[in-house]
Amino acid sequence: MAGPNPGIADVVLAAGRSVAVVGMAKNCGKTVTLGAILDGLAARGIPVGVASAGRDGEDVDAVTMQPKPPIRLPAGALFATAERLAAKTRTPIERVGVTRHSSALGRLVVYRTLAPGTVEVGGGNNAAAAREAVALMRELGASFVALDGAAGRRFSCAPSLVEATVLATGAAAAETMPKVVRRTAVAARVLMTRAWSSEAAARVLRDSLSRADVVLVRRDGSLTRLRVPSVLLRAHEVAGMVTQDHDAIVIGGALAGGLLRALLRRHRATRLTVVVRDATKILAEPGDIERFRSAGGRLAVIHPIKLVAVTTNPAAPDGRLFDPEGFVDGTALAVAPVPVFDVVAGISRNLPQTAVAASRSRVELARASEDVKLPGEGGVA
Secondary structure (H helix, E strand, O other), rough: OOOOOOHHHHHHHHHOEEEEEEOOOOOOOHHHHHHHHHHHHHOOOOOOEEOOOOOOOOOOOOOOEEEEEEEEEOOOOOOEHHHHHOOOOOOOEEEEEEEEEEEEOOOEEEEOOOOOOEEHHHHOOOOHHHHHHHHHHOOOOOEEEEEOOOOOOHHHHHOOOOOOOEEEEEEEHHHOOHHHHHHHHHHHHHHOOEEEOOHHHHHHOOOOOOEEEEEEEOOOOOOOEEEEOOOOOOOOHHHHOOOOOEEEEEEEOEOOHHHHHHHOOOOOOOOHHHHHEEHEEEOOHHHHHHHHHOOOOEEOOOOOOOOEEEEEEOOOOOOOOHHHHHHHHHHHHOOOOOOOOOOOEEEEEEOOOOHHHHOOOHOOOOOOOOOOOOOOOOOOO
């Protein structure tokens, strides 16, 4: 188990008062990372609240049947969980608030621990439920709220929900250390997609942007707003509307690889920026993204995600063990300037942006990793 890790707690606190911890794959140390952050906050006497985008803290993983680390909370901590999960805890707790959301495990309820102990959190399985739980825990006195991401729950690190994100990677993410490092670098780059900087941005955002909205932005600043129920199904049609006079295309919903491929086939990628709400909406495969970028296209977001740290777990459930220090060093070089922590071994690295030049560029890393699964895709925790 991870003990207090002031380093990662300091990094998270510097970014704001809420964080999501998402994983590259199951068994990458996401819950251990969360525990290290909570321990660091508890050591500072900061009242915390915890929620989950899935189900965490159980003894055995319901999918892999592997033992799972518990979520340990100090006395007085708040946590949001389904009623049936709360009924199983041996830690003394009291109910202090109820949300409007329910799941198969019962209503999503906020509890307070009356003594230190372990809890199981779950039931916040959509963005609306997680958002209400976070808001309710703040009202009830939580100065800092942590959200444990879960398999397929891409929304958990949306900037509308949390101020900062920590990415947990580990030996379970791929067969070899170089492959894990490459995959982590690509995932980090997508999460850190830059904010859209354009004079047209304010005018696009003046009206609410729905999931069905597509906005074409010409180089002279004029806008054309379209209603497209599914860009996924009408990618070729949308790409056909883009001309050399267009500077950007804003997608209200999710961005899949089909649109990027359609733009490439029509030679419309050069100097074109494709904009989405935030990086959780980027569903395109890394190979499609990098081919689009290589052709001169750019991706941007309206609301950027603040990736404040990456953590490494060198142990895989199948018995493989990476060299802990080498794993941290390689990952730090690949994701610089984002700091990297092994919260169990107590190793950390914080390299400057210029360190990337000592290795292959992020573009080269991405091109070598077309099979990458990003946080929130199949098999990702």
